[in-house]
Amino acid sequence: MNETANLKPSSYRWIILTVTVLNLMVLELGIFQIAGLANRLIPALHITTSQLAMLLTAFMLCSAIVSIPSGALADRFGVKNVVIASLIFSLLGTYGRMSANSFAIAFIWMFLMGFPVAFVKSNLSKLYGAWFPAKEIGMAMGLSVASMSLGMTIAIATSPLFPSVQSAFLFSAIAVTVCAVLWILLIKDKPAGAPDYPSQPVIKYLGVAAKSKFIWIGAIAMAVGMGTFTAQNGFLTNAFIQMKHAVPAQAGLIASTLTFASIIGGILGPTISSRVGLTKPFIVLGPILAGVCAYLSWVVPFGSITAVMLIITGLLLGSTIPLIMTLPIMLPEVGPTYAGSAGGIMSTVQMIGGFIIPAFVIAPLAGTDGTKFILIVAIIYVIFGLVTMFLPELGTKGKLAASRKSMHL
Numbered sequence: 001m002n003e004t005a006n007l008k009p010s011s012y013r014w015i016i017l018t019v020t021v022l023n024l025m026v027l028e029l030g031i032f033q034i035a036g037l038a039n040r041l042i043p044a045l046h047i048t049t050s051q052l053a054m055l056l057t058a059f060m061l062c063s064a065i066v067s068i069p070s071g072a073l074a075d076r077f078g079v080k081n082v083v084i085a086s087l088i089f090s091l092l093g094t095y096g097r098m099s100a101n102s103f104a105i106a107f108i109w110m111f112l113m114g115f116p117v118a119f120v121k122s123n124l125s126k127l128y129g130a131w132f133p134a135k136e137i138g139m140a141m142g143l144s145v146a147s148m149s150l151g152m153t154i155a156i157a158t159s160p161l162f163p164s165v166q167s168a169f170l171f172s173a174i175a176v177t178v179c180a181v182l183w184i185l186l187i188k189d190k191p192a193g194a195p196d197y198p199s200q201p202v203i204k205y206l207g208v209a210a211k212s213k214f215i216w217i218g219a220i221a222m223a224v225g226m227g228t229f230t231a232q233n234g235f236l237t238n239a240f241i242q243m244k245h246a247v248p249a250q251a252g253l254i255a256s257t258l259t260f261a262s263i264i265g266g267i268l269g270p271t272i273s274s275r276v277g278l279t280k281p282f283i284v285l286g287p288i289l290a291g292v293c294a295y296l297s298w299v300v301p302f303g304s305i306t307a308v309m310l311i312i313t314g315l316l317l318g319s320t321i322p323l324i325m326t327l328p329i330m331l332p333e334v335g336p337t338y339a340g341s342a343g344g345i346m347s348t349v350q351m352i353g354g355f356i357i358p359a360f361v362i363a364p365l366a367g368t369d370g371t372k373f374i375l376i377v378a379i380i381y382v383i384f385g386l387v388t389m390f391l392p393e394l395g396t397k398g399k400l401a402a403s404r405k406s407m408h409l
Contacts, residue, residue, distance in 0.1 A: 009131070009132065009133050009136075010131065010191045010192075012131070012188070012191065013131035013132055013136075013191075015186055016127065016128075016131050016186075016187060016188070017128075017131075017132075017140055017143065019179070019182045019183055019186050019187055020120065020124070020127065020144060020187070021143055021144055021147040022147075022179050022182065023116070023120060023179045023180075023182075023183055024117075024120060024121075024144055024147045024148050024151065025147040025148065025150055025151035025154075026151060026172070026175045026176055026178075026179045027090065027113070027116055027117050027120075027151070027176065027179075028117070028147075028148045028149075028150075028151030028152050028155070029151040029152070029154055029155040029172055029175065030090075030094055030113060030155070030169075030172035030173070030175070030176055031056070031059050031110070031113055031114070031117070031152075031155075032056070032151065032152040032155035032156060033155045033159045033168055033169065033172055034052065034055050034056045034110070035056055035155065035156050035159075036155050036156045036157070036158070036159025036160055036168075037159045037160070037162075037165050037168060038052055039160075040164075040165050041055075041106075041165060044165060045100070045101070045102060045103055045106055046102075046103075047103045051103050054103075054107065055103070055106055055107055055110050056110075057355065058107055058110035058111045058113075058114060059110065059111070059113055059114030059117055059118075060114070060351045060354055060355055061111065061114070061351075061355075062111050062112075062113075062114025062115060062117075062118060063114055063117060063118035063121070063347060063348070063351040064348050064351040064352050064355070066114075066115060066118045066119070067118045067121070067122045067343075067344040067345075067347035067348040067351065068122075068206065068341070068344040068345055068348050069344070070082060070086070070118055070119040070122045070123070070340075070344055071122040071123060071126075071205075071206075071209070071339075071340035071341040071342065071343045071344025071345070071347075072203070072205045072206045072340065072341045072344060073340075074119070074122070074123045074126060074340035075126070075200075075205035075337065075338060075339070075340040075341050076200070076201075076205060078189045079123045079126055079127045079187075079189055079340065080183070080187045080188065080189050082119055082123070083116060083119045083120055083123070083183060083187075084180075084183065084184055085119075086115040086116040086118070086119035086120075087115075087116050087176075087180040087183065089112045089113075089115040089116070090112065090113050090115055090116045090176060090180075091173075091176060091177060091180065092109070092112050093108075093109040093110065093111070093112030093113035093115075094109075094113060094169070094172060094173040094176050094177075095173050096108075096109040096112070097109035097110065097113075097169055098166050098169045098170060098173070118347060121343070121347050122340060122343040122344040122346075122347045123339075123340045123343055123344075124140075124141060124144055124325065124343065125137075125141075125325060125326060125327070125328040125329040125339045125342070125343045126328065126329065126336060126339035126340045126343060127187075127189070128140045128141065128329070129328075129329030129335075129336050129339055130189060130190040130191070130194065130336060131190070131191060134330070134396065135274045135396060136274065137326050137329060137330070138269075138270030138271070138273055138274050138279075138322055138323050138326055139267070139270045139271050139274060141270060141322035141323070141325045141326055142266040142267045142268075142269065142270040142271070142318075142319075142322040143266070143267060144322070145266040145318070145321055145322050145325070146263040146264075146266040146267050146318075149259060149262060149263045149266070150263060152259075153256075153259065153260075153263075155172075205337070205338050205340065205341040206341045206344075206345075208333075208334070208337075208338045208341070209328070209334055209338045209339075209341035209342035209344075209345060210341075210345060211333075212331060212333050212334055212342065214327060214331055214391055214392060215327060215328065215331070215334065215342045215345055215346060216345070216349075217387065217388075217390050217391055218324050218327040218346055218388075218391060219345055219346040219348075219349035219350065220349060220353075220387055221283075221324055221384060221387045221388050221391070222321065222324055222325070222346060222349065222350040222353070223349045223350050223352060223353020223354070223357070224353060224357065224380060224383060224384045224387060225287060225317065225320065225321060225324075225381070225384045226321065226350050226353060226354050227353035227354045227355075227356065227357025227358060227361075227380075228357055228358075228362070228377055228380045228381060228384065229262070229317055230354050230357075230358050231357060231358035231362045231363070231377060232258065232294065232374075232377050233255075233258060233259060234358065235370075235373055235374075235377075236251075236254075236255035236258065236310075237251050237252050237255040238251075239370050239373070240254060240255060240302065243370045244302040246302060254302075254303075254306055254307045254310065255310070257307045257310045257311050257314065258310040258311075258313060258314045259314065260314065261310065261311040261312070261313070261314025261315045261318065262314040262315070262317055262318035263314075263318060264314075264315060264318065265314055265315035265316065265317065265318025265319040266318040266319065266321070266322050268315070268319065269282055269286070269315070269318060269319020269320065269322065269323065270319065270322045270323055272319075273319070273323060273395060274395075274396075276395070276397075277395040277396040277397035278393060278395040278397055279323045279393060279394040279395045280388075280389075280391075280393050280395075282319050282320060282323055283320050283323050283324055283385075283388040283391065284385050284386075284388050284389050285385065286316040286317065286319055286320045286385065287316070287317065287320055287381045287382065287384040287385035287388065288381070288382050288385035288386075289312075289316055290312075290313045290316040290317045290320075290381050290385075291377075291378040291379065291380075291381030291382040291384075291385070292378065293309045293310075293312045293313040293316070294309070294310075294313045294374060294377055294378045294381060295374055295375060295377075295378035296309045297309035297310045297313060297374075298370070298371065298374040299371070317381075320384075320388075323394070324346075324388070324391070325343075325346070326394060327342070327346070327391070327394070328340075328342035328343045328346070330394045331392075357380070361376075361380075362376050362377065362380070
């Protein structure tokens with residue numbers, strides 16, 4: 001979203017997108033190597049499966065703590081500078097964990113690796129808003145979300161292939177280093193000729209962003225959606241084996257269709273939304289229909305129909321989250337000046353939902369009943385869609401488009 005009405009989109013925006021996507025993918029790859037190396041880490045560190053899960057979710061705890069200040073700091077000092085600072089923590093974590101010999105030490109290193117994930121995610125809307133026209137921001141967000149899922153998928157698939165835990169960690173450490181250098185050398189906060197944002201106290205940025213009711217609605221929607229998607233993803237493979245009597249290879253293949261479809265949906269959904277100039281049909285109907293398909297995926301005879309239902313579910317959900325993530329830059333009351341703080345609020349609430357909903361809402365309510373588990377998942381997806389009904393139309397055919405144009409956004 002260009003900062004002046006007459007400023008044409010710079011071709012350099014594709015460099016910005018490429019470097020950002022690479023950083024997100026590599027950061028997620030490094031974190032989710034923990035899942036791919038679980039069978040080696042548990043005996044090596046003398047930890048339980050619960051402690052392993054804590055290592056894997058340490059980045060979420062970090063994000064919940066630092067996302068809000070990261071956004072406010074980016075509003076004050078620029079996205080590039082604050083992300084560089086966060087990458088220093090990540091480099092300490094990625095290299096430090098190679099020598100970890102206990103749960104406590106490994107947890108500290110994994111916590112540090114969460115800093116740049118939080119700092120980049122919180123400020124995606126601000127960074128892309130400075131470089132991309134409004135019709136392309138959803139696409140950029142979709143590619144960013146897809147890159148994180150791709151990094152996770154690559155980590156789980158390739159980590160077991162390394163000869164040792166240390167060699168796997170060294171690979172990701174080098175990759176993070178290379179991408180950090182690319183960020184330092186190539187990222188710019190805004191195009192040449194774009195006006196500077198007004199300089200204000202950090203607390204001022206946060207205060208303005210927090211006054212927007214739509215930021216809070218979007219944050220709650222993302223928390224509900226991502227928390228439920230995480231729960232469904234974690235449930236399927238084992239449930240197919242234990243309750244549908246599938247062989248592990250078949251169960252894993254069919255369950256993975258949900259994630260792969262969400263990656264594709266994260267790219268296609270925002271692109272189609274941009275072409276039609278509307279977002280509400282995607283962010284409202286998408287989760288509701290996903291809830292229906294998620295339930296059907298469980299009750300239909302296990303096999304190809306299950307995969308089809310999961311693919312539809314993934315496509316619908318994948319198209320929703322990137323569009324909601326554009327809220328900070330699309331709302332006139334927030335815009336580029338306060339987008340970092342607003343993104344931080346949304347990211348924090350999202351991470352809290354990702355932690356609480358699977359473990360403290362869905363699992364206790366469902367118990368060991370697989371049908372009840374998926375029914376609850378389906379109901380929460382519908383609630384997700386109902387919450388987004390209260391968000392404004394963000395597309396070019398909506399009422400806010402005129403307000404953004406009058407502000408030269």
